[in-house]
Amino acid sequence: MAGKQGGPGAGEPAAYQPRSPENLRNVVLVGPSGSGKTTLAEALLATAGAINRVGRVEEGTTVTDYDDVEIRQQRSIGLALAPFVAGDSKVNLLDAPGYADFVGDLRAGLRAADCALFVIAANEGVDGATKALWQECEAVGMPRCVVISKLNHQRADYADVLAQAQAAFGAKVLPLYVPVPSSSGHIDALVALLSQSVSDYSDSAARQVREPADDEAALIDDHREPLIEGIIEESEDEGLMDRYMEGEELDLKLLIDDLETAVARASFFPVVPVCSVSGVGLHELIEIMTSAFPSPVEHTFPAVYTVAGKTVTGLSCDPAGPLLAEVVKTTSDPYVGRISLVRVFSGTVRPDATVHVSGLLPVPGVRRWPPRPRRGRAHRSPVVAAGEAPAPQPGLHRR
Numbered sequence: 001m002a003g004k005q006g007g008p009g010a011g012e013p014a015a016y017q018p019r020s021p022e023n024l025r026n027v028v029l030v031g032p033s034g035s036g037k038t039t040l041a042e043a044l045l046a047t048a049g050a051i052n053r054v055g056r057v058e059e060g061t062t063v064t065d066y067d068d069v070e071i072r073q074q075r076s077i078g079l080a081l082a083p084f085v086a087g088d089s090k091v092n093l094l095d096a097p098g099y100a101d102f103v104g105d106l107r108a109g110l111r112a113a114d115c116a117l118f119v120i121a122a123n124e125g126v127d128g129a130t131k132a133l134w135q136e137c138e139a140v141g142m143p144r145c146v147v148i149s150k151l152n153h154q155r156a157d158y159a160d161v162l163a164q165a166q167a168a169f170g171a172k173v174l175p176l177y178v179p180v181p182s183s184s185g186h187i188d189a190l191v192a193l194l195s196q197s198v199s200d201y202s203d204s205a206a207r208q209v210r211e212p213a214d215d216e217a218a219l220i221d222d223h224r225e226p227l228i229e230g231i232i233e234e235s236e237d238e239g240l241m242d243r244y245m246e247g248e249e250l251d252l253k254l255l256i257d258d259l260e261t262a263v264a265r266a267s268f269f270p271v272v273p274v275c276s277v278s279g280v281g282l283h284e285l286i287e288i289m290t291s292a293f294p295s296p297v298e299h300t301f302p303a304v305y306t307v308a309g310k311t312v313t314g315l316s317c318d319p320a321g322p323l324l325a326e327v328v329k330t331t332s333d334p335y336v337g338r339i340s341l342v343r344v345f346s347g348t349v350r351p352d353a354t355v356h357v358s359g360l361l362p363v364p365g366v367r368r369w370p371p372r373p374r375r376g377r378a379h380r381s382p383v384v385a386a387g388e389a390p391a392p393q394p395g396l397h398r399r
């Protein structure tokens, strides 16, 4: 159901403090149904400390699948919002349904977000539905990180799924982390190819970052070069490849900067192996979301017109600027009434503010221009500042 926000304990502090847009990340989970998105959202919320108890899809106890129908069917059918705080950043996680029937909610999530976690299960692979979802992201130039989930599944084949993803989505789908195979068959560590360290999750209470052992160093040797070459090819510094080829040890910060630029341009797609059950990869994902993903400030502004149809320029992602927001999705709740999810591009929505709700943009073949001006009132809405997406806005409606 659209307009729903994660149930109780979804991580939003009681007194909402608008954050600087640079510290916000609006991240949508995209991937075929059953790839583990809702479970991943739950695990990320728990890792960030936003919830104490990790719910299960099968028990209908997750934050983002709390609608009656979702609990009954044990699958997501609508876009849900689950915010969490990590360090100085706030991440608005949007869990989108994966079935093609609910593509409207997926598109609403893509409109609201600035970046995506594209989830593929390690026991499944890349099928037609996965390719169609990738195309949806491609069509809107959505920056994305590929999450290969369910590493602990008995039929998981990480290497095969990675190869399928690269074959389907291109050579710029490149791992930042590689799972370390263990003798028991459990994966409880990842090697970080850029920092050349190991994230060790064998102590379930905490992740340890340590130096690689010999076999782990060999894994880094095998996989680091293609990653670095992939990043350098994306760099605007054309001399970088020559310097690398001549054997120069490139500054890690320089590589990370180039990587972030390429991710934001949606021309490079880092891969992270994850297991929501054991926790492997969750800290790495949170680090990528908060430090490598673009903030709302980098989001291309939508075309804005006055009521008379004149183009408006000069707006920016500024909480103090004039209000510009998009109602991403509206739904009816039997108890609350009409609820809209709103992406705020500029300005701040305040409780009971009267807002101008513009009509349709010109669509070829549709005679409705200029848009009819309307007024609406944000009833009982929380304060939501520029960059936020999508804020649940009970009662933001036309009248």
Ligand SMILES: Nc1nc2c(ncn2[C@@H]2O[C@H](COP(=O)(O)OP(=O)(O)O)[C@@H](O)[C@H]2O)c(=O)[nH]1
Pocket (backbone or CB within 6 Å): 031, 032, 033, 034, 035, 036, 037, 038, 039, 040, 057, 058, 074, 075, 076, 098, 149, 150, 151, 152, 153, 154, 274, 275, 276, 277, 278
């Ligand atoms: N073994 C294993 N199962 C998982 C994992 N993540 C999710 N699942 C299961 O996969 C199924 C689909 O998960 P769900 O989160 O609903 O996927 P979604 O449809 O993409 O939201 C559920 O039965 C989950 O319990 C995982 O990391 N490992």
Ligand SMILES: [Mg+2]
Pocket (backbone or CB within 6 Å): 037, 038, 039, 065, 075, 076, 095, 096, 097, 098
């Ligand atoms: Mg789901």
